[in-house]
Amino acid sequence: MQANFWHDMWATGVVGFHQAEMNAFLTTHWQKLGFRGDETILVPLCGKSLDMLWLAKQGHTILGVELSQKALDEFLTENAITAAPITHTHYCGYQLEQMRLLCGDFFHLSAEDCQDVQGVFDRAALVALPPEMRVQYVAHLRKILPKGTSYLMITMQYDQSRVQGPPFSVPEAEVRQLFAGVESIEKVEEVHFERKSVPGTEMVFVIKT
Numbered sequence: 001m002q003a004n005f006w007h008d009m010w011a012t013g014v015v016g017f018h019q020a021e022m023n024a025f026l027t028t029h030w031q032k033l034g035f036r037g038d039e040t041i042l043v044p045l046c047g048k049s050l051d052m053l054w055l056a057k058q059g060h061t062i063l064g065v066e067l068s069q070k071a072l073d074e075f076l077t078e079n080a081i082t083a084a085p086i087t088h089t090h091y092c093g094y095q096l097e098q099m100r101l102l103c104g105d106f107f108h109l110s111a112e113d114c115q116d117v118q119g120v121f122d123r124a125a126l127v128a129l130p131p132e133m134r135v136q137y138v139a140h141l142r143k144i145l146p147k148g149t150s151y152l153m154i155t156m157q158y159d160q161s162r163v164q165g166p167p168f169s170v171p172e173a174e175v176r177q178l179f180a181g182v183e184s185i186e187k188v189e190e191v192h193f194e195r196k197s198v199p200g201t202e203m204v205f206v207i208k209t
């Protein structure tokens with residue numbers, strides 16, 4: 001998707017992907033990544049996700065990356081958070097006590113930005129991207145993240161010929177192909193759902209690199 005697609009969505013305020021509660025897959029499966037709690041977690045394409053607050057509450061430091069300044073501003077105001085602006089070559093954004101929120105294109109994120117990252121929470125990020133961008137997205141993650149990074153990744157599968165994305169259908173085989181060669185990929189939950197009357201499944205993966 002082009003940046004304008006997302007900027008327009010945030011401008012209209014119609015952000016159906018945003019969840020008013022913490023993601024249940026996150027709270028159920030996070031412990032499977034085996035973290036102590038003080039690790040730095042990357043939340044790519046973070047929107048104004050409340051999941052970042054849950055992760056921070058577990059003790060983690062959060063690195064969130066989001067195209068829309070409006071999304072990050074809403075995250076701060078809706079959660080009554082004050083934050084200092086940051087200076088960065090490629091991003092504007094905010095620094096909080098346990099959170100760094102970068103506003104700009106995910107593809108500008110560098111290995112230096114991510115040197116402390118040990119985990120990734122991907123909800124509605126991979127599935128937000130069309131096929132060719134998904135390849136670039138995972139290749140970029142694998143290029144910039146330290147070896148040993150673990151992911152909790154949520155995807156979905158449905159008949160793409162019957163409903164358009166985003167969110168796009170990203171079947172298990174594609175996840176395994178994108179992450180070929182990593183230490184392990186385990187599907188830890190699969191739940192049936194309907195998207196616009198088309199049946200599908202949501203899937204949760206624990207990926208260790």
Ligand SMILES: C[S@@+](CC[C@H](N)C(=O)[O-])C[C@H]1O[C@@H](n2cnc3c(N)ncnc32)[C@H](O)[C@@H]1O
Pocket residue numbers: 006007017018019044045046047048049065066067068071104105106107123124125128
């Ligand atoms: C489907 S939403 C998911 C947001 C969040 N992960 C959640 O669970 O609510 C995808 C988000 O990615 C952002 N986005 C899209 N392309 C991006 C890019 N190249 N770099 C950074 N953010 C991007 C959009 O603005 C949007 O907020």
